[in-house]
Amino acid sequence: MQPDYPVIAFDVGGTDIKSTFVDAEGNIRQIRRTPTPRSNNAVNDILDTLSGIHADYVAELEIPAISVGLAVPGLVDEKSGIAHYSANIGWQDTPLRAWAQDRLGMPVALCHDVRSAAVAESRFGAGIDSEHMLAVVIGTGIASTLVIQGSAYLGSGTAGEIGHGVFDPAGPPCGCGSRGCLENIVSARAMLTAYEMATGELLDGAKDLISRAASGDKDAKSIWAESVRSLAVALTRICTVIAPDTVVIGGGISRAGDALFLPLREHFESFMGRFPKPLIVPATLGDDAGLIGSLYTAQQLAKQLHS
Incomplete structure (x- = not known):
């Protein structure tokens, strides 16, 4: 710059x-x-x-x-x-x-x-060669941004709140006033809450859950697998509408590496069917x-x- x-x-x-x-x-x-x-x-x-x-x-x-x-x-x-x-x-x-x-x-x-963060990734990071980039940041919550030729799409002013798109209308109430939001399924907070409800044990962050899933903990493995599948479904819904050429995943959950990206890409490619499939890559600017x-x-x- x-x-x-x-x-x-x-x-x-x-x-x-x-x-x-x-x-x-x-x-x-x-x-x-x-x-x-x-x-x-x-x-x-x-x-x-x-x-x-x-x-x-x-x-x-x-x-x-x-x-x-x-x-x-x-x-x-x-x-x-x-x-x-x-x-x-x-x-x-x-x-x-x-x-x-x-x-x-x-x-x-x-x-x-x-x-x-999405504009930064588009101009200086993982999406530098992308003309139409979707950035998704997954941490305590989850949000997204469509970046078109280096500029964030704002819509009427608040575009990108993927975390508060209704994923399951029968799901739990959300702080935004709706219920069944994606953030209540895919975010780190949601996964930790699900594990605590299943086992009575409070984990020390999403990294702990991912580690337990890799070690064969059936509850952690089930929660992680369902979260990744749900993320793939959400990305499919978005990408069939806006058709980005690149999807950049950032936030703390992206640090899971292959544990996230391998099953996510597999689900996503299956769900997209004959639609063009954008690249799914990790963010690089941290x-x-x-x-x-x-x-x-x-x-x-x-x-x-x-x-």
């Missing part, structure tokens, strides 16, 4: 806030991780934290930023700048872009964290993808302001 202007980027997560400052020569001056505030006034506390990080960068580097990239989780409308909902962070119908601009004193490009995408949006905003 060759930015023309100094910008600051944030990727707000449930655990920490990643941030970086890039100068006009494209040098990444610092990358930080700051604990995400957890309180009854989380939105205001997060904005205070962003402001403090920005002030520290300016004081230490003596370079003022001219725009901000802000990637956040939840249901986010990038066109209006509204963060509609996030169970992990706590905002609800929050005019986050306007509030952030007021607090930071400069233009802010608000972006959904998964869309931000945990920094959202921050890289946020940085890119900040650069684009700076260029627009000075064009």
Whole structure:
């Protein structure tokens, strides 16, 4: 990336806030991780934290930023700048872009964290040669983004919430207000909950479940197999409609490697029948993808302001 202007980027997560400052020569001056505030006034506390990080960068580097990239989780409308909902962070119908601009004193490009990561993978990672890329991030939850020639498809503003597409109408209720959502079947949280209900044992993360499945634990093996099959069904439904040339899988579950990708590709190719079958590949930018995408949006905003 060759930015023309100094910008600051944030990727707000449930655990920490990643941030970086890039100068006009494209040098990444610092990358930080700051604990995400957890309180009854989380939105205001997060904005205070962003402001403090920005002030520290300016004081230490003596370079003022001219725009901000802000990637956040939840249901986010990038066109209006509204963060509609996030169970992990706590905002609800929050005019986050306007509030952030007021607090930071400069233009802010608000972006959904998964869309931000998808754009980064499209432009700098696993989808760099793809014209129509579907990114799916599977961790505690699950979300997706369609990237067309390097730009995320927003629809009316909130496209990509695959995790809250109804997969089984008779399934359990979801925090989004619906029931039977894919996130309640395929996500790491869903798999761990299913194992606890089957065995009474609480596992130490999805990695533990995957390891037990590989070792022959029948409950872990059954839950993992059904989750992978369900993911293949969901991808088939999406790909027969939008026909991407590449599907990039990221998030913590993607680190399962062949345990995920071999059966997923086998199911997917069978379900797709005679339809063209896109490549299914792992993401390559890791945990920094959202921050890289946020940085890119900040650069684009700076260029627009000075064009």
